[in-house]
Amino acid sequence: MAFNGFFLQIMKPFFNNTVLTSLKNSLNLENSSPKTLKFFFKESFLFLSYCLALCCSLKTMARKKQYNEEEVIQKAMGLFWRNGYEATSVRMLEKEMGINQFSIYASFKNKQGVFLESIKYYKTQINIIKDKLRKSNNGVAGIQQYFSDFLEFSKEGSLCKGCLVTNTVNEIKEDSDEIIMTELKKFANEIRDLFVSNLKQDDSKDNTIIEKQADYLMNSLLGLSIASKVFNQNQLEDIIEVTFLNL
Amino acid sequence: MAFNGFFLQIMKPFFNNTVLTSLKNSLNLENSSPKTLKFFFKESFLFLSYCLALCCSLKTMARKKQYNEEEVIQKAMGLFWRNGYEATSVRMLEKEMGINQFSIYASFKNKQGVFLESIKYYKTQINIIKDKLRKSNNGVAGIQQYFSDFLEFSKEGSLCKGCLVTNTVNEIKEDSDEIIMTELKKFANEIRDLFVSNLKQDDSKDNTIIEKQADYLMNSLLGLSIASKVFNQNQLEDIIEVTFLNL
DNA sequence: TTATTATCTAAGCAATTGCTTAGTTTTGTT
DNA sequence: AACAAAACTAAGCAATTGCTTAGATAATAA
Numbered sequence: 294m295a296f297n298g299f300f301l302q303i304m305k306p307f308f309n310n311t312v313l314t315s316l317k318n319s320l321n322l323e324n325s326s327p328k329t330l331k332f333f334f335k336e337s338f339l340f341l342s343y344c345l346a347l348c349c350s351l352k353t354m355a356r357k358k359q360y361n362e363e364e365v366i367q368k369a370m371g372l373f374w375r376n377g378y379e380a381t382s383v384r385m386l387e388k389e390m391g392i393n394q395f396s397i398y399a400s401f402k403n404k405q406g407v408f409l410e411s412i413k414y415y416k417t418q419i420n421i422i423k424d425k426l427r428k429s430n431n432g433v434a435g436i437q438q439y440f441s442d443f444l445e446f447s448k449e450g451s452l453c454k455g456c457l458v459t460n461t462v463n464e465i466k467e468d469s470d471e472i473i474m475t476e477l478k479k480f481a482n483e484i485r486d487l488f489v490s491n492l493k494q495d496d497s498k499d500n501t502i503i504e505k506q507a508d509y510l511m512n513s514l515l516g517l518s519i520a521s522k523v524f525n526q527n528q529l530e531d532i533i534e535v536t537f538l539n540l
Numbered sequence: 541m542a543f544n545g546f547f548l549q550i551m552k553p554f555f556n557n558t559v560l561t562s563l564k565n566s567l568n569l570e571n572s573s574p575k576t577l578k579f580f581f582k583e584s585f586l587f588l589s590y591c592l593a594l595c596c597s598l599k600t601m602a603r604k605k606q607y608n609e610e611e612v613i614q615k616a617m618g619l620f621w622r623n624g625y626e627a628t629s630v631r632m633l634e635k636e637m638g639i640n641q642f643s644i645y646a647s648f649k650n651k652q653g654v655f656l657e658s659i660k661y662y663k664t665q666i667n668i669i670k671d672k673l674r675k676s677n678n679g680v681a682g683i684q685q686y687f688s689d690f691l692e693f694s695k696e697g698s699l700c701k702g703c704l705v706t707n708t709v710n711e712i713k714e715d716s717d718e719i720i721m722t723e724l725k726k727f728a729n730e731i732r733d734l735f736v737s738n739l740k741q742d743d744s745k746d747n748t749i750i751e752k753q754a755d756y757l758m759n760s761l762l763g764l765s766i767a768s769k770v771f772n773q774n775q776l777e778d779i780i781e782v783t784f785l786n787l
Numbered sequence: 788t789t790a791t792t793a794t795c796t797a798a799g800c801a802a803t804t805g806c807t808t809a810g811t812t813t814t815g816t817t
Numbered sequence: 818a819a820c821a822a823a824a825c826t827a828a829g830c831a832a833t834t835g836c837t838t839a840g841a842t843a844a845t846a847a
Contacts, residue, residue, distance in 0.1 A: 359793070359844080376713065379626060383835060393795055394836075404835065455710075463702075463710045463766050466623065478770070508767075508775045509782035516763030519710050520755075523725070528755045535756035538786045606814080606823070630805060640825055641806080651805065 362400060363414065365390040370411035374457045375449070377464050378408060378473075405473065412476055415457050422446055426487060432494040436510060437537045440517065444529055447521055455518035463519075485511050492540075506540055609647060610661065612637040617658035621704045622696070624711050625655060625720075652720065659723055662704050669693055673734060679741040680787045683757065687764065687780045694768055702765035710766075732758050739787075753787055 372381050372389045383404055387394050401407045422442040429435035447454050454460070458477045465473060488510050492503045513536045521529060619628050619636045630651055634641050648654045669689040676682035694701050701707070705724045712720060735757050739750045760783045768776060 377711065380713065382833075384833085395796085395838090396794060398836065399794085459766065460710065462770070463707060464624065466627065481770070505778040505782050508771060508779050512763035512767045512771075512779045512783075513759060514763070515766045516759035516761070519706065519762045519766075520759045523709070523728070524755060524759075531752040532756050532759045535752050535786055536759075629803075631803085642808090642826090643824060645806065646824085 360392050365392055366410045366414050369407050370414050373411050374454045378461050432491050433540045436488055436491050440533045453521035455521055459515055459518035607639050612639055613657045613661050616654050617661050620658050621701045625708050679738050683738050684784045691776055700768035702768055706762055706765035
């Protein structure tokens with residue numbers, strides 16, 4: 294039996310639009326807002342009965358999703374990268390992603406959700422140069438190449454956008470968005486671990502030196518993220534050169 | 541003849557409140573908004589006659605200013621430093637500075653004016669450690685001490701606020717506030733020049749090396765501004781130590 | 788052709804923002 | 818005590834913000 298308009302009409306008085314959409318898309322309540330969860334438990338009996346009815350609905354959807362989520366997230370990531378998190382409004386996202394606000398909220402729940410998906414996409418892209426470093430097995434020279442690759446990666450035409458993660462860490466306050474902060478710190482630690490791994494390829498370095506040098510390299514990378522917006526290409530290359538003189 | 545309510549009443553229909561306040565405080569039209577200037581020129585005849593009357597007003601003000609501008613700017617600077625420029629609303633400034641919004645606009649013209657005054661004050665404070673570096677005549681070791689002094693300077697209790705200038709550079713987009721960007725770049729160049737000056741105390745360095753090392757040090761300082769918010773004290777000290785191994 | 792869902796459109800909401808207004812209160816001078 | 822200006826208070830404005838609603842339209846399967 295198909296999930297039909299009759300059931301939807303009956304459920305409407307109990308759930309708002311985005312909840313209904315969520316219900317249709319998935320029964321996964323993970324990350325639902327407390328308000329939504331509270332409402333769900335409050336109407337648990339009715340909810341259960343409708344879920345039963347929903348589970349009976351086996352027919353494929355009449356209309357397939359038209360926009361590709363990865364494509365629109367890529368566009369959103371670009372905007373966040375150029376503008377920063379706070380200065381990017383949902384209306385700007387709507388224009389850049391090419392889908393309307395309702396679809397944004399239906400697919401990603403809220404602005405933060407769009408941003409977190411953008412960070413995930415950013416990770417897949419920067420993984421290209423991280424994998425290059427991982428596979429190079431080239432110790433410090435590999436890390437130096439990573440720095441150059443990173444500068445190339447952060448360019449958009451003549452515009453240098455720095456690192457999306459570093460930009461955002463410096464922009465939002467820790468207490469204002471813990472989820473985002475946690476993700477960003479995780480990301481930074483992954484890069485640091487990679488540096489440690491490559492530094493360990495030099496048997497002459499003991500662990501204390503390696504930890505210090507890893508922090509030193511992270512600091513330089515943080516600096517480059519900002520410097521890339523202010524210094525010219527020659528200066529940036531010189532900075533990398535001097536950075537690696539004694540490693 | 542005193543500047544009295546009669547003149548003020550007559551001028552009121554031609555000027556808004558903040559212009560009237562400005563008129564009373566000063567005849568300096570520098571940095572007046574184009575709208576204000578246009579209005580001034582538009583009513584130049586009337587304006588000139590009132591200026592004449594104003595110039596005749598020799599009596600001292602009945603009531604002295606009660607709040608100290610430097611004190612309130614110091615408080616504003618602290619807020620901008622902790623929160624960032626955009627995340628600091630005028631209502632928050634009002635609370636922190638302890639004066640009402642009208643007085644803020646009367647004294648500083650707009651939010652940007654408050655921020656620019658805050659940057660000026662920030663400069664007077666960081667000049668303490670810049671002067672220490674300038675007078676130390678201690679080459680690279682003096683610069684290293686400056687790094688440590690900077691970390692101490694950026695602390696507020698256990699909170700590390702980074703560099704007010706670096707924070708803001710990373711937060712606002714270049715095209716969104718040119719006046720602020722210009723001030724911030726000027727500030728950075730002053731510090732770089734100081735580094736160059738100290739590096740030159742080592743006769744063995746030629747100019748090319750010095751320019752490279754100055755950029756390298758600026759990059760490290762930019763990095764520290766962010767790192768100071770994330771890394772612990774030992775890590776920061778290690779970063780500085782490793783940074784100066786290359787010089 | 789009909790049913791169903793995806794996606795859109797237009798409008799709206801409450802809160803926040805930078806800034807202004809008009810009148811009131813406070814304070815210091817005469 | 819009166820006068821004059823500083824500073825305050827309360828309210829307001831237009832624009833922007835994140836997010837929601839209700840109905841309409843488009844696209845696909847049956």
